[in-house]
Amino acid sequence: MIEPRIVKGFRDALPQEEHLRRQIMEKLADAFALQGYEAIDTPTLEYTETLLGKSGGETEKQIFRFKDAGERDVAMRFDLTVPLARYVTMHRDELALPFKRYHIAKVWRGEKPQRGRFREFYQCDFDIVGSDDAMADLDILMTAQTALVLLGVPAFVIEVNHRGILLGYLEQLGIAQHNTEILRSLDKVDKLGWQVVETELLPLISAEMIAKLKDFITPASDAWATIAKLRNLMGDHASLLVLENLFRQFKALDVAHFFTVNPKITRGLDYYTGMVFETFLLDDRALGSICSGGRYDNLMALYSKNPMSGVGGSIGLDRLLSAENILSQLNISERLRMMIYAPVDLAKVGALMRMLRDLGVVVEIYPGQKKVDQQTKYALRKGARLGIFVEGEGYTLRKFVERESLKDLSLEALIAHLKEHYLA
Amino acid sequence: MIEPRIVKGFRDALPQEEHLRRQIMEKLADAFALQGYEAIDTPTLEYTETLLGKSGGETEKQIFRFKDAGERDVAMRFDLTVPLARYVTMHRDELALPFKRYHIAKVWRGEKPQRGRFREFYQCDFDIVGSDDAMADLDILMTAQTALVLLGVPAFVIEVNHRGILLGYLEQLGIAQHNTEILRSLDKVDKLGWQVVETELLPLISAEMIAKLKDFITPASDAWATIAKLRNLMGDHASLLVLENLFRQFKALDVAHFFTVNPKITRGLDYYTGMVFETFLLDDRALGSICSGGRYDNLMALYSKNPMSGVGGSIGLDRLLSAENILSQLNISERLRMMIYAPVDLAKVGALMRMLRDLGVVVEIYPGQKKVDQQTKYALRKGARLGIFVEGEGYTLRKFVERESLKDLSLEALIAHLKEHYLA
Numbered sequence: 048m049i050e051p052r053i054v055k056g057f058r059d060a061l062p063q064e065e066h067l068r069r070q071i072m073e074k075l076a077d078a079f080a081l082q083g084y085e086a087i088d089t090p091t092l093e094y095t096e097t098l099l100g101k102s103g104g105e106t107e108k109q110i111f112r113f114k115d116a117g118e119r120d121v122a123m124r125f126d127l128t129v130p131l132a133r134y135v136t137m138h139r140d141e142l143a144l145p146f147k148r149y150h151i152a153k154v155w156r157g158e159k160p161q162r163g164r165f166r167e168f169y170q171c172d173f174d175i176v177g178s179d180d181a182m183a184d185l186d187i188l189m190t191a192q193t194a195l196v197l198l199g200v201p202a203f204v205i206e207v208n209h210r211g212i213l214l215g216y217l218e219q220l221g222i223a224q225h226n227t228e229i230l231r232s233l234d235k236v237d238k239l240g241w242q243v244v245e246t247e248l249l250p251l252i253s254a255e256m257i258a259k260l261k262d263f264i265t266p267a268s269d270a271w272a273t274i275a276k277l278r279n280l281m282g283d284h285a286s287l288l289v290l291e292n293l294f295r296q297f298k299a300l301d302v303a304h305f306f307t308v309n310p311k312i313t314r315g316l317d318y319y320t321g322m323v324f325e326t327f328l329l330d331d332r333a334l335g336s337i338c339s340g341g342r343y344d345n346l347m348a349l350y351s352k353n354p355m356s357g358v359g360g361s362i363g364l365d366r367l368l369s370a371e372n373i374l375s376q377l378n379i380s381e382r383l384r385m386m387i388y389a390p391v392d393l394a395k396v397g398a399l400m401r402m403l404r405d406l407g408v409v410v411e412i413y414p415g416q417k418k419v420d421q422q423t424k425y426a427l428r429k430g431a432r433l434g435i436f437v438e439g440e441g442y443t444l445r446k447f448v449e450r451e452s453l454k455d456l457s458l459e460a461l462i463a464h465l466k467e468h469y470l471a
Numbered sequence: 472m473i474e475p476r477i478v479k480g481f482r483d484a485l486p487q488e489e490h491l492r493r494q495i496m497e498k499l500a501d502a503f504a505l506q507g508y509e510a511i512d513t514p515t516l517e518y519t520e521t522l523l524g525k526s527g528g529e530t531e532k533q534i535f536r537f538k539d540a541g542e543r544d545v546a547m548r549f550d551l552t553v554p555l556a557r558y559v560t561m562h563r564d565e566l567a568l569p570f571k572r573y574h575i576a577k578v579w580r581g582e583k584p585q586r587g588r589f590r591e592f593y594q595c596d597f598d599i600v601g602s603d604d605a606m607a608d609l610d611i612l613m614t615a616q617t618a619l620v621l622l623g624v625p626a627f628v629i630e631v632n633h634r635g636i637l638l639g640y641l642e643q644l645g646i647a648q649h650n651t652e653i654l655r656s657l658d659k660v661d662k663l664g665w666q667v668v669e670t671e672l673l674p675l676i677s678a679e680m681i682a683k684l685k686d687f688i689t690p691a692s693d694a695w696a697t698i699a700k701l702r703n704l705m706g707d708h709a710s711l712l713v714l715e716n717l718f719r720q721f722k723a724l725d726v727a728h729f730f731t732v733n734p735k736i737t738r739g740l741d742y743y744t745g746m747v748f749e750t751f752l753l754d755d756r757a758l759g760s761i762c763s764g765g766r767y768d769n770l771m772a773l774y775s776k777n778p779m780s781g782v783g784g785s786i787g788l789d790r791l792l793s794a795e796n797i798l799s800q801l802n803i804s805e806r807l808r809m810m811i812y813a814p815v816d817l818a819k820v821g822a823l824m825r826m827l828r829d830l831g832v833v834v835e836i837y838p839g840q841k842k843v844d845q846q847t848k849y850a851l852r853k854g855a856r857l858g859i860f861v862e863g864e865g866y867t868l869r870k871f872v873e874r875e876s877l878k879d880l881s882l883e884a885l886i887a888h889l890k891e892h893y894l895a
């Protein structure tokens with residue numbers, strides 16, 4: 048006998064959880080598809096060299112890497128972005144360019160397992176590769192907004208910035224040589240507070256400079272006021288004009304209320320090169336960003352002499368799933384579920400079951416021979432609201448919640464009752 | 472620079488192919504869910520011991536196995552059945568029993584790559600664990616039939632058998648000591664023909680016995696005639712009664728025309744213990760079975776002193792996808808796709824795009840600045856049937872197939888036209 052165990056950092060999905068995850072993934076996939084994004088898939092295993100480049104770096108410690116039976120050095124993908132770069136490089140001529148794709152799939156990272164963090168998890172990415180145009184930035188931001196609205200995510204705000212703004216200001220202040228440290232510190236303000244950040248920065252730049260930075264990254268009352276403030280501080284910087292143009296477009300599209308400017312957002316140090324964004328629930332900012340992304344310019348540089356730039360976003364599926372207070376508000380319709388008690392005269396249920404399925408009702412006959420009570424227990428665990436006994440000439444409809452039964456219904460009367468009371 | 476490559480035996484899915492696969496998977500998932508099957512998920516990586524037991528055997532050569540960073544001996548799952556057994560053993564108390572689950576997910580096998588066979592592929596399984604009852608066998612067969620009908624698979628037949636029938640007959644003939652060799656040989660009749668099988672069996676059993684077997688496994692004109700013939704040859708064997716009962720149930724449910732008896736089907740040697748089935752397209756039997764399964768009794772024996780029996784089926788997703796002649800017949804509705812030409816006055820498209828999406832129309836603005844011809848080329852590659860120019864006060868609708876344009880449409884006229892001609 049072998050003790051059944053799960054590998055450390057991995058987990059099973061029980062039916063209720065998997066049902067919810069699938070519903071959310073389908074809704075998001077549908078939202079992406081409606082906006083012209085195409086689904087793709089890439090292999091779970093890639094050459095390690097493809098994933099890490101020649102150096103490796105931090106990521107190397109985290110990947111699941113091994114030699115396959117043919118002694119190939121392979122690894123499980125740790126994100127969906129590097130495979131996208133490899134994919135676009137190889138299939139350039141087979142794709143509609145600019146290439147708008149989405150990819151909702153598992154990735155693997157051998158991180159130290161923590162509460163709510165696993166070594167196998169989903170990423171939910173949407174990107175446009177091969178367009179430098181501001182229209183592509185807008186497309187990604189509108190896709191994020193539309194997907195969250197279609198999913199039914201309550202009150203959220205997408206906070207937009209352009210990496211060039213803060214970098215331009217640091218240059219104007221003459222402290223650009225400390226870019227790396229300053230950005231890294233500012234990134235921690237929300238978590239650690241200003242005092243900690245100040246202490247970190249004081250060895251590098253003057254208190255006056257720190258005060259200027261604090262003012263600079265503090266948003267004003269709304270997006271336009273923040274843009275005006277930034278212009279006031281740094282003049283008509285090119286990055287600021289890009290940002291301002293986006294907000295003009297939001298206004299024209301009548302979606303400005305979903306967006307604001309947050310001059311603090313830079314999203315890490317190396318990857319992004321232009322517009323960047325994060326998304327927060329108004330009622331639960333502490334949850335962290337539920338949809339983030341931005342523009343990057345060097346996606347395919349590892350593989351191609353003619354790399355294309357891109358812009359994209361990623362929805363935090365696991366984060367959304369962990370926010371129990373919002374799950375009930377999502378735009379997910381649950382089907383009516385029913386169970387027919389066994390044993391049953393099958394000649395009386397074939398047509399009934401087909402009619403119910405055509406109405407989108409989940410219906411099953413109890414798959415065994417047990418006492419009525421045990422069958423009811425099963426029905427309730429499966430989320431059934433109704434049971435059916437086939438008795439005599441007609442059907443008895445048992446309502447579990449109401450604890451009542453309707454007897455001697457004809458097939459027509461049963462269907463009519465369901466339509467009126469449960470399927471309206 | 473790194474040469475972008477795909478690992479041997481793996482492949483990318485291009486958008487058109489992935490779209491089709493996703494549509495089929497969603498349709499099947501929906502069919503399973505409508506019949507009370509619940510989705511689950513299990514980790515990609517399991518302890519090798521969990522997957523192979525203590526011996527390993529044939530499978531051992533095929534799995535992707537390695538030591539993770541914690542020196543655990545792990546492997547990528549090679550099917551969804553062994554993980555199901557592990558899952559049910561561990562979560563028994565958290566599940567509604569009998570446990571009806573479906574699982575559509577990737578598995579990995581390091582087989583020698585052949586035409587149409589890859590080292591990463593999908594399995595699409597549905598099972599009932601924890602019911603010995605004939606009702607569970609019927610449920611699986613009805614689920615196979617319903618799923619294929621809902622998917623729109625044209626003219627198919629589900630060929631049913633019971634492993635006990637042929638085994639019982641071999642015992643009656645007094646040649647049960649050659650079970651293994653006989654079943655293995657008979658399994659190849661369709662591929663290699665009777666002469667080859669006869670040559671293989673002659674060293675073991677007499678020509679008379681071979682003739683009896685040939686007669687036994689040859690179906691009669693229909694299911695009932697075959698059952699009568701089998702009864703004539705072997706009497707009222709218990710397995711035959713199980714099979715006969717199934718066909719009485721098909722008749723009561725008015726689905727008998729989807730099923731027949733094929734006494735030759737045994738589905739391998741070790742795994743199945745009762746009812747077994749395979750499914751063929753009437754117009755393309757050579758494609759092989761598109762849905763197979765049966766009853767097995769020892770699923771969890773590796774992990775538990777109280778194992779539960781099960782019955783299940785598996786749809787051959789890749790096989791279906793390879794049958795190009797049937798893909799066009801599937802019950803898959805394609806959305807209307809449109810592209811709005813750039814540049815565009817955004818104030819005139821926000822409401823339009825929201826209305827179109829609410830109607831289920833895929834709509835996007837070309838994400839860049841290119842000449843009209845290049846934008847049209849993009850639209851056609853994305854499968855758009857219609858383009859929209861926002862000009863002056865109204866909208867121009869360009870019909871790509873018809874090569875005509877409707878000009879100066881108001882928003883209302885445009886929507887009305889689409890509803891009448893494209894969305895009926």
